[in-house]
Amino acid sequence: SFNLPDSRPVSPSSSLFSESSQTTMSSYTSNSRPALARQTTAEVAERDYFHENPAPAALEEHTAQAKAFIDVHAAAGRRVVLVTSGGTTVPLERQTVRFIDNFSAGTRGATSAEYFLEAGYAVIFLHRQFSLLPYSRHYSHTTNCFLDFLHESSDGSIVANEEYQEKMQKVLRQYNAAKKSNLLLTLPFTTINDYLFVLRSISQLMRTLGSSGLLYLAAAVSDFFVPPERMVEHKIQSTNATDVQKEERDSASKQEEEEVFDNFDSSPAVPRSKRLIVDLDPVPKFLKNLVDGWAPEGMIVSFKLETDPEILVHKAQYSLERYQHHLVIGNLLPTRKWEVVFVAPGQKDTWIRVPRSKKNRRISGMENTVGASAGEIGEKPLDPKDLPE
Ligand code: PAZ
Structure with a gap:
C-alpha cells in the first residue's frame, strides 16, 4: 500500500548525457575500443x-530465454518484474577453488517473487545458483530434510x-499455476561477473516494457572483486612445495609467475608462501547506468543492507539521490x-514491520522486547538497545 511516484523525479543527473555528469575523454587507443567520444x-x-x-x-x-519470456508477457500486456536474489561470489582464481561469498540465502528475493506472482506479475527470478527459490523455499534449506515432510503409505505411494x-497443497498449487502459465522464469548466476553481465542484458530487454517493467534488486552484490589482470589461473598455493619446480624454469617465465602471484604479501615476518593478501578492486556501481541507460522507463527498487543502524537511512537516502530511482528499501542484518x-523521493x-515468526524470535532473542503487529508502520527503527548482544 506504499505509494510510489509514477515517474522518477527529473534531476539534471538523471539524463545520460547531463551537463552535471562528469565527462571523460576516452584515453584508449586500441582498435578494439569504440571510437573516441565524450562519455560520462x-x-x-x-x-x-x-x-x-x-x-x-x-x-x-x-x-534468449529472458527475451522470449518478456516478449510473450509484453504482448499480453502483463507487468513483468525482474527480481534479483542471493549473493554473488568473488572468485580468487580463474580455475576457482576459493571464492569470497556473503550471507544472503535469497529469502527476500524468493519470498517477494511469490508475492509478485500473486499480484499478477510475470517474474524473472535472477538468483544465485542453489539459493532459495519461490515455492520450493518452503521445503529446501530448512532444518528439516525434505524427506522428513514425506512418508510411504501402505500402498507404497509417497505422500506428505x-x-x-x-x-x-497450497504451495504446490501456486507453483504449478505459475509454471503452467509460464509466469516464472528462473535464471541462475554465481559470480559477481555473471550477475553484472546478465543484469545488464535483461535490464536492456526490459526497456520494451516501458513502465510495465519493474526491477527489484534484492541480491546482495559484492562491492569488491579481483580484476582479471590480477587473477591467477591456478589454485593459490599455501606451501612452497612448487618452488623447486619453479626455480628450474627459465627466468622469463619466473618473472611472469611472480607478477601473477602478486596476491601474496612479501612481508618477511611470515614466509611468503604462508600468507595470502587479497587485493580487491571496487566493483563499479552500475545502478546509475541501469537507471539512466539500461532500463530508463522501468520502475526501479533497490535494497540497502547495513549493520549499523546509525547509517542505514542516510545511506539509503544517498543512494536515492545519487541514482535517482524510485525506491530504496533499507534493512539491517539482524532485523x-x-x-x-x-x-x-518526496516521501517520509x-x-x-511484520510480526516476527517464532523462528525469528528464537534467532534474535528479542521476544518480549518489541511489539510488532501485521503490517505495522512506524517512523523509527527498532531501538538498537533491544537488539541481542
Ligand atoms: O537473502 P536474504 O533474505 O537473507 O537477505 C536479503 C538482503 C538483506 C540481501 C536484501 O534485503 C538486501 O538488502 N539486498 C541488498 C544488499 C546490499 O547490497 O546492500
Whole structure:
C-alpha cells in the first residue's frame, strides 16, 4: 500500500548525457575500443568493465530465454518484474577453488517473487545458483530434510505427512499455476561477473516494457572483486612445495609467475608462501547506468543492507539521490526478516514491520522486547538497545 511516484523525479543527473555528469575523454587507443567520444564517467566504467571482463558462457542462452519470456508477457500486456536474489561470489582464481561469498540465502528475493506472482506479475527470478527459490523455499534449506515432510503409505505411494498437507497443497498449487502459465522464469548466476553481465542484458530487454517493467534488486552484490589482470589461473598455493619446480624454469617465465602471484604479501615476518593478501578492486556501481541507460522507463527498487543502524537511512537516502530511482528499501542484518525502511523521493521515510515468526524470535532473542503487529508502520527503527548482544 506504499505509494510510489509514477515517474522518477527529473534531476539534471538523471539524463545520460547531463551537463552535471562528469565527462571523460576516452584515453584508449586500441582498435578494439569504440571510437573516441565524450562519455560520462559511468559510461566509461561500463564500457571498460564489460570490455575487460569475460562474458559468462550462459549469457546468450539466458538472454534468449529472458527475451522470449518478456516478449510473450509484453504482448499480453502483463507487468513483468525482474527480481534479483542471493549473493554473488568473488572468485580468487580463474580455475576457482576459493571464492569470497556473503550471507544472503535469497529469502527476500524468493519470498517477494511469490508475492509478485500473486499480484499478477510475470517474474524473472535472477538468483544465485542453489539459493532459495519461490515455492520450493518452503521445503529446501530448512532444518528439516525434505524427506522428513514425506512418508510411504501402505500402498507404497509417497505422500506428505498429515501436518504438512494443507500448506504443501497450497504451495504446490501456486507453483504449478505459475509454471503452467509460464509466469516464472528462473535464471541462475554465481559470480559477481555473471550477475553484472546478465543484469545488464535483461535490464536492456526490459526497456520494451516501458513502465510495465519493474526491477527489484534484492541480491546482495559484492562491492569488491579481483580484476582479471590480477587473477591467477591456478589454485593459490599455501606451501612452497612448487618452488623447486619453479626455480628450474627459465627466468622469463619466473618473472611472469611472480607478477601473477602478486596476491601474496612479501612481508618477511611470515614466509611468503604462508600468507595470502587479497587485493580487491571496487566493483563499479552500475545502478546509475541501469537507471539512466539500461532500463530508463522501468520502475526501479533497490535494497540497502547495513549493520549499523546509525547509517542505514542516510545511506539509503544517498543512494536515492545519487541514482535517482524510485525506491530504496533499507534493512539491517539482524532485523531484516521483519523490519524494513522505505525511502522514496518526496516521501517520509517509513519503517514497515511484520510480526516476527517464532523462528525469528528464537534467532534474535528479542521476544518480549518489541511489539510488532501485521503490517505495522512506524517512523523509527527498532531501538538498537533491544537488539541481542
Ligand atoms: O537473502 P536474504 O533474505 O537473507 O537477505 C536479503 C538482503 C538483506 C540481501 C536484501 O534485503 C538486501 O538488502 N539486498 C541488498 C544488499 C546490499 O547490497 O546492500
